[in-house]
Amino acid sequence: MPPESDSTPGWLQSSGETGYGTDNANFEEGESSSSSSSLPFLQQAQSVSSILSIFLSPLAVILVSVWASNLGGVSWTQGESGRVFNWHPVLMVTAYAIMNIGALVFRVSGTSSYQTSIARSSSSATAVLPSEDAEKKRGFMKIIHGSIWSSSFIFGTVAMVAVFKSHNDPISGYIANLYSFHSWVGILVLSLYTLQFVVGILAFGGLLSSGERNSRSCISKPVLMELHKYAGTYIHILVSVTIMLGIQEKEGFVGCGYKVESADLMPFLNYGLIPYACKISHDLGLVILAMGLFTSFGLARFPVL
Numbered sequence: 399m400p401p402e403s404d405s406t407p408g409w410l411q412s413s414g415e416t417g418y419g420t421d422n423a424n425f426e427e428g429e430s431s432s433s434s435s436s437l438p439f440l441q442q443a444q445s446v447s448s449i450l451s452i453f454l455s456p457l458a459v460i461l462v463s464v465w466a467s468n469l470g471g472v473s474w475t476q477g478e479s480g481r482v483f484n485w486h487p488v489l490m491v492t493a494y495a496i497m498n499i500g501a502l503v504f505r506v507s508g509t510s511s512y513q514t515s516i517a518r519s520s521s522s523a524t525a526v527l528p529s530e531d532a533e534k535k536r537g538f539m540k541i542i543h544g545s546i547w548s549s550s551f552i553f554g555t556v557a558m559v560a561v562f563k564s565h566n567d568p569i570s571g572y573i574a575n576l577y578s579f580h581s582w583v584g585i586l587v588l589s590l591y592t593l594q595f596v597v598g599i600l601a602f603g604g605l606l607s608s609g610e611r612n613s614r615s616c617i618s619k620p621v622l623m624e625l626h627k628y629a630g631t632y633i634h635i636l637v638s639v640t641i642m643l644g645i646q647e648k649e650g651f652v653g654c655g656y657k658v659e660s661a662d663l664m665p666f667l668n669y670g671l672i673p674y675a676c677k678i679s680h681d682l683g684l685v686i687l688a689m690g691l692f693t694s695f696g697l698a699r700f701p702v703l
Contacts, residue, residue: 500546
């Protein structure tokens with residue numbers, strides 16, 4: 399988002415220590431202005447990228463719902479393992495969609511520490527301490543962030559249960575578990591997500607961290623904040639990759655190929671021969687890919703050049 403003018407709200411002028419550009423706050427006015435002049439375009443691009451990613455979130459949920467419906471719908475009844483399994487992509491994509499929104503709440507609300515540091519570096523004046531209203535706003539964003547990721551965790555957990563339930567159905571027939579690369583990566587990513595989730599609650603609930611930067615008794619909050627943001631960004635990328643792996647695996651079972659009598663030199667002319675379910679899943683995969691790219695760019699922290 400573009401650097402604020404002289405009318406910058408107090409809540410953007412916080413004393414946050416994290417993020418690039420904080421050390422530039424003491425530069426001379428001309429030098430500081432020159433340094434921050436490279437940021438407006440990037441900030442505007444990040445803002446657009448974040449908004450686009452948020453709008454793609456409900457689209458992903460719609461596409462996966464249509465896909466599951468085309469594959470027979472969903473069920474939780476024993477003996478209908480195929481329909482039980484369909485809960486897995488529906489819930490996983492839904493978890494990713496709401497997680498995606500949760501990852502961007504600070505950026506779209508203008509309360510991220512990165513935006514604060516940019517505001518400080520673009521001004522030659524001493525940073526103004528955040529107002530009480532500003533602190534309340536950021537606190538409210540933290541509640542939204544935590545609540546959304548909690549909901550995402552629940553959706554993801556139920557999605558995993560759906561897989562094991564469908565594979566261990568005595569009526570439909572037993573299927574091996576954790577045999578695919580997708581399942582291995584999925585377990586790893588869910589474990590990392592759980593660790594990030596638990597550490598986040600404990601750390602920012604004050605159980606693991608100290609507000610004192612030089613405290614020897616426990617890890618300081620600024621350090622934990624940097625680790626939390628770093629891990630969160632990469633977990634988001636890993637989730638998007640895992641979902642795309644799952645789509646590819648499911649398409650293998652569905653069968654997305656079409657019969658050809660000669661060399662398929664102009665495959666785009668045969669687009670209509672691709673099964674409808676696969677067209678939907680292809681579109682879903684592209685949306686997931688776009689969400690991953692847009693969100694990663696939206697959360698990037700560029701130094702003041």
